[in-house]
Amino acid sequence: MSTRSLATCPAVFAEMAAHFEGLPAGTLVREVWHTHTKKQLRQFLRRADFADRVREELGYLIPQVYSEHLRTSDYRIRWIPIEDQPEAVDAFCRVFDRFNVYTTLNRYPLSYAQARLEAMAAQYRLWLAEQNRHIRKMAAGIPVLQERLTEAEAAIPKGCHVDLAFDFDAGGEGRSGQLADLVPGVLRLLDFCNLYEVPHQLFFSGGRGFHVVVPYTTLAQPLAEDNHLVNRRVAELIQEETGDLGIDWAIYSSRRQFRLPNTRHQKSGLFKVALQRSDLEAGVEHILALAHSPVPVPPAADRPF
Numbered sequence: 001m002s003t004r005s006l007a008t009c010p011a012v013f014a015e016m017a018a019h020f021e022g023l024p025a026g027t028l029v030r031e032v033w034h035t036h037t038k039k040q041l042r043q044f045l046r047r048a049d050f051a052d053r054v055r056e057e058l059g060y061l062i063p064q065v066y067s068e069h070l071r072t073s074d075y076r077i078r079w080i081p082i083e084d085q086p087e088a089v090d091a092f093c094r095v096f097d098r099f100n101v102y103t104t105l106n107r108y109p110l111s112y113a114q115a116r117l118e119a120m121a122a123q124y125r126l127w128l129a130e131q132n133r134h135i136r137k138m139a140a141g142i143p144v145l146q147e148r149l150t151e152a153e154a155a156i157p158k159g160c161h162v163d164l165a166f167d168f169d170a171g172g173e174g175r176s177g178q179l180a181d182l183v184p185g186v187l188r189l190l191d192f193c194n195l196y197e198v199p200h201q202l203f204f205s206g207g208r209g210f211h212v213v214v215p216y217t218t219l220a221q222p223l224a225e226d227n228h229l230v231n232r233r234v235a236e237l238i239q240e241e242t243g244d245l246g247i248d249w250a251i252y253s254s255r256r257q258f259r260l261p262n263t264r265h266q267k268s269g270l271f272k273v274a275l276q277r278s279d280l281e282a283g284v285e286h287i288l289a290l291a292h293s294p295v296p297v298p299p300a301a302d303r304p305f
Helices: 011-021 038-042 050-058 086-095 110-131 136-154 179-195 227-242 277-282 284-290
Strands: 028-037 074-083 101-104 106-109 164-169 201-204 209-214 257-259 273-275
Touching: 011 110, 028 086, 028 110, 050 086, 074 086, 074 110, 086 101, 106 110, 110 136, 164 179, 164 227, 179 209, 179 227, 179 277, 179 284, 201 277, 273 277, 273 284, 277 284
Parallel strands: none
Antiparallel strands: 028 074, 028 101, 028 106, 101 257, 164 209, 201 209, 201 273
16 A cells, blocks of 8 residues: 555545554554543543644544544544554553553554555545535445445455453353452463463453453464454363353454453443452452552563463
8 A cells, every 4th residue: 555545535544554654564453442422522532732642642643533523422433553562552542541442352464554544545535425425526426435445345454363362251141240250260260371381461351350361472373364263262172171261252253342451441430450360369359449540561471470
């Protein structure tokens, strides 16, 4: 993709394209998105300096900060590609006040971001034509723009790496709703990881559960479309050894959304925070107290075994 191919869209698309073109060829990217209610949105998104704030944090603007997207009752920025670097992800979280920010477990090649941006630009062109369909020339071009959008979306690469994650959800079907009831299953999984020296990270979700994440590098994954299904099979094999862990199997779906660490849960107001085994053993009240503020996230390779 080149910035020239986006010349008919606002400069913001070309700015984003130039950013990704400037990254090293081997860079992996992930997707992030956020949502605020309209009431919360008024607190900061409509400030005069918001565009400057976005550019300062990310290094480029994103198209959804413009006024036409602020009229919906539940404002969303969906699936913005960003390089898979802690500082880049944290910058996105800061832009949106660490509130309701999500990602997926997927890591894509740089070509994914480039193709996704082309699709975003095609979607914008179609939206613009539909908003001006009262102009005969614009209305006549809508079928062509719809076809171009379909082609752009079909060109997005689907192969990716996927972290192996375990979701313990107290609010799932057949669950008691009590966090404490999840702890035995989490501890058995941690015992398994420690026994086989599997790098992992442990999180309180900020809501009703816990997450344990094993980085995709541990499994030496190739780029593939079905790594989420491979991960499900790995989880099944682990559970055959550990016994029933009580995990939510819905996490092994493609592009499953996953709250980013150190961002706040909309309902509870608590942060998703990194934990140590000792935090689990200290009890739920201790964990809830920790989640009132962000906690530094150690790399999975630095976990004590």
